[in-house]
Amino acid sequence: MADVLDLAFRLDRGDFSLDLACRVPARGVSALFGRSGCGKTTVLRCVAGLERAAGHCRLADACWQDDASGRFLPTHRRPIGYVFQEPSLFPHRSVRANLDYGRRRIPARERRVDLDEVVELLGIAPLLGRDPAGLSGGERQRVAIARALLTSPRLLLMDEPLAALDHTSKRDILPYLERLHDHLQIPVLYVSHDPDEVARLADHILLIEAGRLRAAGPAPQMLTRLDLPLAREETASALLSGRVRAHDPCYGLTRVAIPGASLMLERLDRAVDETVRVRIHARDVSIALDDPGTSSILNVLPARIVEMHPLGASQVLVGLAVGTTPESRLLARITRHSWERLRLHPGQQVHAQVKAVAVMD
Amino acid sequence: MSLDLTPVWLTLKLATLTTAVLLVVGTPLAWWLSQTRSRLKQIVATLVALPLVLPPTVLGFYLLLLLGPHGPIGALTERLGLGTLPFTFAGLVVGSVLYSLPFMVQPVHNAFEAIGQRPLEVAATLRASPLARFLDVALPLALPGLLTGAVLAFAHTVGEFGVILMIGGNIPGETKVLSVAIYDHVESLEWAQAHWLAGGMVLFSFLVVLMMNLLGQRMRRIGHG
Numbered sequence: 001m002a003d004v005l006d007l008a009f010r011l012d013r014g015d016f017s018l019d020l021a022c023r024v025p026a027r028g029v030s031a032l033f034g035r036s037g038c039g040k041t042t043v044l045r046c047v048a049g050l051e052r053a054a055g056h057c058r059l060a061d062a063c064w065q066d067d068a069s070g071r072f073l074p075t076h077r078r079p080i081g082y083v084f085q086e087p088s089l090f091p092h093r094s095v096r097a098n099l100d101y102g103r104r105r106i107p108a109r110e111r112r113v114d115l116d117e118v119v120e121l122l123g124i125a126p127l128l129g130r131d132p133a134g135l136s137g138g139e140r141q142r143v144a145i146a147r148a149l150l151t152s153p154r155l156l157l158m159d160e161p162l163a164a165l166d167h168t169s170k171r172d173i174l175p176y177l178e179r180l181h182d183h184l185q186i187p188v189l190y191v192s193h194d195p196d197e198v199a200r201l202a203d204h205i206l207l208i209e210a211g212r213l214r215a216a217g218p219a220p221q222m223l224t225r226l227d228l229p230l231a232r233e234e235t236a237s238a239l240l241s242g243r244v245r246a247h248d249p250c251y252g253l254t255r256v257a258i259p260g261a262s263l264m265l266e267r268l269d270r271a272v273d274e275t276v277r278v279r280i281h282a283r284d285v286s287i288a289l290d291d292p293g294t295s296s297i298l299n300v301l302p303a304r305i306v307e308m309h310p311l312g313a314s315q316v317l318v319g320l321a322v323g324t325t326p327e328s329r330l331l332a333r334i335t336r337h338s339w340e341r342l343r344l345h346p347g348q349q350v351h352a353q354v355k356a357v358a359v360m361d
Numbered sequence: 362m363s364l365d366l367t368p369v370w371l372t373l374k375l376a377t378l379t380t381a382v383l384l385v386v387g388t389p390l391a392w393w394l395s396q397t398r399s400r401l402k403q404i405v406a407t408l409v410a411l412p413l414v415l416p417p418t419v420l421g422f423y424l425l426l427l428l429g430p431h432g433p434i435g436a437l438t439e440r441l442g443l444g445t446l447p448f449t450f451a452g453l454v455v456g457s458v459l460y461s462l463p464f465m466v467q468p469v470h471n472a473f474e475a476i477g478q479r480p481l482e483v484a485a486t487l488r489a490s491p492l493a494r495f496l497d498v499a500l501p502l503a504l505p506g507l508l509t510g511a512v513l514a515f516a517h518t519v520g521e522f523g524v525i526l527m528i529g530g531n532i533p534g535e536t537k538v539l540s541v542a543i544y545d546h547v548e549s550l551e552w553a554q555a556h557w558l559a560g561g562m563v564l565f566s567f568l569v570v571l572m573m574n575l576l577g578q579r580m581r582r583i584g585h586g
Contacts, residue, residue: 048486050482050485050486074485075482075485075486076484076485076486076487076488076489076490076491077488080486081486082482082483082486084479084482084483086479088479088480088483090480090483090484090498091502092501092502101484101487101489101497102486102487102488102489105487105488105489106488147487148486148487151487151488157486
């Protein structure tokens with residue numbers, strides 16, 4: 001049975017109230033997504049025990065808070081790691097001493113995260129002897145992430161760890177987060193208001209609005225639900241999971257099978273049968289009534305129109321099911337003009353022309 | 362001219378002891394003030410600040426009553442076999458600690474507040490107990506404030522006069538400290554002796570404040586790069 005994080009928090013602070021309950025799979029990255037001030041950080045602080053709301057908080061068989069029995073474990077007794085929005089390194093300790101601060105409190109037999117592995121994963125080996133004051137924002141945040149991981153947490157809490165960074169540092173650090181995701185078996189609760197970040201990192205998404213849980217589910221579904229704000233973002237995209245089928249050395253391409261269709265990608269350095277996650281932006285998908293066969297676009301997938309949502313005056317968002325499999329969803333952002341000219345309607349069989357595919361991992 | 366230096370040593374002893382007691386008592390008090398959400402906080406903070414506005418003679422007067430044989434504390438110390446504290450060196454230490462309390466507590470309190478909750482929360486998520494958070498994070502980060510508090514408390518005790526005159530009197534070698542000695546010399550028209558001691562005080566005070574400024578500047582550089 002998979003472990004579950006079971007949360008219920010109620011809090012009333014006059015101008016802000018929080019009331020949500022959910023069960024999240026304690027595996028991979030679960031993103032708490034919502035606007036600033038919607039209460040997602042408060043949820044994270046309640047899980048850490050930094051704030052006390054009414055309710056309960058359990059991870060698998062461990063109970064950290066349960067109002068029914070009056071149990072409330074203080075923060076330092078919870079097996080969590082916490083990465084704050086601004087990298088809060090101790091200024092009076094070197095990078096190495098910062099890393100050791102949490103690590104040395106964990107008995108050696110309970111350390112499941114290896115120092116060398118983390119240092120390597122986050123690329124901080126050259127920083128170890130330095131003082132935090134001399135590091136860039138991105139470097140500090142990487143050290144803060146390593147410091148949290150070295151307590152061998154059963155749950156890693158990350159509060160918009162990239163929000164305080166400039167664009168370049170953000171771009172530098174994202175690949176590290178993706179590597180953590182792949183290499184360490186530590187479930188992550190990740191707070192973010194950036195839909196792009198969520199699409200890149202999340203396996204599971206909890207959508208929070210004004211202190212309430214609006215919807216929750218696996219990322220591929222949540223990202224393509226037209227009734228939720230994620231699909232209406234400028235950077236909206238669909239996530240598809242596929243398997244490497246064959247390599248074409250002649251043209252330098254790789255064929256990846258996804259449920260209901262297959263994609264041709266630029267040659268991937270993967271073995272046949274390995275799984276691949278790909279991301280396709282709504283703005284990179286257009287719709288044709290028949291397979292033109294005359295286009296330079298490599299990937300033209302048979303699809304069925306499931307639903308449509310207008311976006312402003314000139315554009316529409318179209319939800320597509322690839323092939324005949326309902327779980328393989330694509331988004332297409334096209335003009336309302338085209339929608340009407342082609343007389344498109346739900347239920348119709350069309351061809352989705354995919355201009356670009358990003359490989360996630 | 363014969364210059365008796367006993368008051369100088371007595372003063373230094375008093376100031377050193379007072380500062381040590383204040384570091385031990387004032388630091389936890391400042392920590393409590395910075396962390397508590399109790400309604401008592403403002404009351405306690407006000408009590409601590411009171412010696413700043415009260416004439417020292419008022420403080421000394423009440424201490425004399427409280428610590429004297431008919432006061433509640435005096436009765437207690439007598440019953441414990443300690444005798445009464447007024448007109449003893451120990452009584453001076455008690456008076457000086459109360460009189461210099463705000464000079465220790467306020468800078469340290471400010472230093473603790475300036476740290477903010479974040480480093481302490483970070484330490485808690487790294488499994489540090491409340492005591493470990495105080496010792497490993499709060500104290501090192503508040504070090505400049507502790508230093509300022511200690512220097513101010515020391516210097517303020519050296520310059521004390523009113524409280525000492527009220528509860529200590531003028532017993533050579535026991536309660537006759539520098540400021541009282543200067544007063545005595547002036548009263549007896551011993552200008553030369555008064556000059557030596559008073560001039561020494563000016564020089565001493567100048568050096569203390571200068572050292573504090575220099576150290577503070579260095580610590581800020583180290584602390585915040």
